Amino acid sequence: MQSVRPADELFFIHSFFVTKLEVTFSPEDIVREYQKRGTMENYIKEAKNSFRLDQMNSHSFQVNEVRMMLSLLT
Template identity: 40%
Template sequence: MSPEEVWRFYNKRGTCELWINELKDGFAVDEASQHNFVKNEAYMLVKAISYNLMLWFKEATMPERGQKLPGKNHQAQSALCTGQHRG
């Protein structure tokens, strides 16, 4: 592998790790609060769907520079901006 190919490979891996960290930090996807595997799986899927909806909302409503904010920062900004929509 060339140095550039190695960099591209690890860059993709790093991006995936950022998504996992956002899921853990912003949506507590790593917590298993139920005492049943199926319930925990369903709970995790709801959190993953919520995360995807947040990403879609971010793309649909935020300027391009705001789309790069991590999930927790975006959630805080959304809470602060509630009711201030101009359209």
């Protein structure tokens, strides 16, 4: 469990992590890894919603990659 109180806030923000990671990781390392994962999920969601990259028509990875690059250029 992680509890953080931002500087200008009255209440704490509590975070709970349930994981199967090895005991060798420190709690700070686990929190850092989950924060990285959350950031990456936000990038993926942004790509799907903003650039319509969730609608690929081909089964070929290369064709989809070219279409993605072209849509990012326009």
